[in-house]
Amino acid sequence: xxxxxxxxxxxxxVFRMALEVLRDVHDITRRIPRGYRSFADQLLRAAGETVxxxxxxxxxxxxxxxxxxxxxxxxxxxxxAVHIETICAMKxxxxxxxxxxxxxxxxxxxxxxxxxxxxx
Numbered sequence: 001x002x003x004x005x006x007x008x009x010x011x012x013x014v015f016r017m018a019l020e021v022l023r024d025v026h027d028i029t030r031r032i033p034r035g036y037r038s039f040a041d042q043l044l045r046a047a048g049e050t051v052x053x054x055x056x057x058x059x060x061x062x063x064x065x066x067x068x069x070x071x072x073x074x075x076x077x078x079x080x081a082v083h084i085e086t087i088c089a090m091k092x093x094x095x096x097x098x099x100x101x102x103x104x105x106x107x108x109x110x111x112x113x114x115x116x117x118x119x120x
Contacts, residue, residue: 009058014111018054018073021080021104022047028084028101032092039092043083050076050108057115067119074112081105 009015025047029040050073057069081102088098 007055007059009055012054012058012111012115014108014115015051015054015058017104017108017111018047018051018077021077021101021108022051024101024104025080025084028087028093028097032087036087036090036092039083039087039090043080043087046076046079046083049073050080054112063119067116070112070115070119074109074116077105077108077112081109 025043029044032040053069053073053076057066057073060066060069084093084098084101084105087093088095
């Protein structure tokens, strides 16, 4: 199906990668046991905020506004990585699954760093 709309964030590879991380995180958080729901909630919130801030930054007008949102998105992506490492340390997910998500988070952070530099 062809899209009838095109937003600035649709042009960014980092947006698509952050969506991938969000999908992975969603799958992971659905499997986290009840007693650990606060970890799952924080992880899902950080992944969602990463995507939202990338979209917001891409659709802002000034370089300063873009840079601020992309910087915040980078911080949220780093938080996703910390939560993944935490739940892996607690053996709630396997190391292979954690490494896959961490690799994607690393790519998101690298792409955001380039966007931040571009708008500095």
